[in-house]
Amino acid sequence: MNDSNRPPQTSRRDLLKAMGFGGLSLAATPLLNACGVGTGGSTGGAANGASEVSGSFDWKKAKGESIKILQTPHPYQQSFQPLLKEFTAKTGIQVTADLVPEADYFTKLNTELAGKSGEHDVFMTGAYFIWQYGPPGWMEDLKPWLENDSATSQEYDFEDIYEGLRTATSWDFKVGSPLGTGGQWAIPWGFETNVIAYNKKLFDAKGIRPAETWGDFQQLAVDLTDRSKNQYGVSFRGSKSWATIHPGFMTQYTRMGCVDYKSSGGKLTAAMNSPEAVEFSQQWVDLAKHAGPTSWTTYEYPDCTRDLGDGTAAMVFDADSATYPKNKKGASREAGNLAWHPGPAGPDGSYATNLWTWSLAMNSASKKKLAAWLFIQWATGKEAMSRGVQQGAFADPTRQSVFDSVFKQTLGAFPGYLDTFEKVVPETKIQFTPQTSFFETTEDWAVALQDMYSGKDAKSSLDDLAKSSDSKVNA
């Protein structure tokens, strides 16, 4: 019996560790942001299974096996669901997809990974979660699989996946190291850039165009706000969550020349309280007050896109893939009236954009690693991704060849979508500094913005944030 087929044994130490990682973090918050893990590389995971695969590549190599995948309901998942039978026909591998709603997805996933059960062989994950799940050894490094010609088809063109996405899912888990170093912990499957979606019908009626600079953008949003008619200028997230920071805020923050941390000698120094960061953060909070949703501090992306779809919000600064479905016929009141724009450029013309990628990763405790890898390889391959895009709701594909061929053809009724994408994609990457306390420190950041929203001095809030972040990320 080789290592990859051996059931993982859970010792008392493992159990305690799992309780520590899983239980404490779950109790603290559903999104695990209190979970602190060590740094300095993978520990405790099962042996990598790629070296066990030899001989010529064959899609039927794991014929007869059954795998389970853990997913959250999402347009990506829904686009692929009808295609699973094609994978079975191609490989002889049966696939069972378990869905968990997004709000509870990472609670379930964290429990499973911490428990090392190997119940699900493949799972959907975001890039930031790699920084938490990778160090304890819960994820299989896919680089050896990519490099093994016996396991990976010659036609699988990994370089075809946008570079910013390939590096987003790769890290060596060392404080101060940039992304793109170390193992390949997941393969990007679908992704989103954070840009402006706006109500084109409203803009056309008023004879206006989206703003090109940050100053104009703030003014435009205020001008479009009429509280007496329950209409406001721009919607963006404001809830007490790390997810408030990563879309519009981090995108514009970066475009304005701000950074989250400065790295020197393997140590990170928080820079959220730099003069330019304080000025921008105050402007962002003022924008929320004067031109944002009235209950901004509870707002998450479904609230933002709902308001855009209802015609309550004139603009949304969030993921393009989240606003994309609202323009589908019958999906919202304003379906057919929406358009996209890159958003305000920075003072130096920067269109730096933060991304989110739903990726496919392998559970290191999986007992069917070859079958799991064949599934990941198939789902992120050119053929299946093209078929997924043709289902009609897969935005954005991670492969340039698929974007340029199949996806472009679907964008006829989505004004500005393609231009926006092409404008920002060269500068689209994860704009955060990777660090293992990401969820905790980034939620603290959202709390600091909320404090400012309720009247606390910006400099004082961000000084406190920087101080606490310094101690957490270098712990």
Place this chain on the structure above:
Amino acid sequence: MATELMPGRKRLTTGSVVADLAVIGWFVFSLFPIVWMVLLSLKTSAEQTSTYFTFSPTLENFGTVLSDRGTALTSVDFTSALLTSVVNCGGAVLVSLVIGIPAAYAAGRWRYRGSNDLMFTILSFRFAPELMVIVPLFVIYNQVGLFDTKVGLIWVLQLVTMPLVVWILRSYFEDLPADLEQAALLDGYTRRRAFVMVALPLVRPGIAAAALLAFIFAWNNYVFPLILTGSDNSTVTVAISKYLGGGGQAYYNLTAAAAIIGALPPLALALTIQRYLVRGLSFGAVKS
């Protein structure tokens, strides 16, 4: 006088009218979420996030939830999830009654050193945060093969149902005069026979109330089935939540329709045993 002939009838005063209006207002306020859920279940996807009351009602959402279209969206057959919940919750309540009734009888009849501590230990199972115990439970369930099984869920639901049954029924047995069983013992009954033939029939309303409450709490439980089941044994709460979706696509209308269907079995159970409930819920509430 009429008031003497109908002693229960109150005089109409300004205060009583204001109080009644306040009660009606509170009633409407309390039920509004349910009204909104019903309205939402009748809306199309395009109208689901609107806040206006004028829309074209449709029953299509109920059809979707109960058909293959719903299964395609959530990967769970909602009808199967309903049946799984009925089996799990029914089984959990049955186990709790079989073990909990004798336990409650013993706790209500005998005092011994540490009896209160034992009762509070049982109660603490109910109030322990589920997320704090879920990781070790998950590990154990995987190792002993109980993951994604009905037996496993019935077992873990004892944490929810058992404390309710034991605590509710203990107060019933405490209120039952011990003389009745003493009389039966004098007539030659064994302790077990006195319990079964005398005490048990007298606490039937309490058993009905405890069983119903335990069933409802088990039915509403979300965390245990979310973590401890997979695709084979999804319960109704997990199945409903899957309609909330993600990635900018949420089916609030389908979620509302699923929630309404999901509320029917406990409602039907409550109506079935309604005649026991009024007496059962108030019995034991006031100590003599």
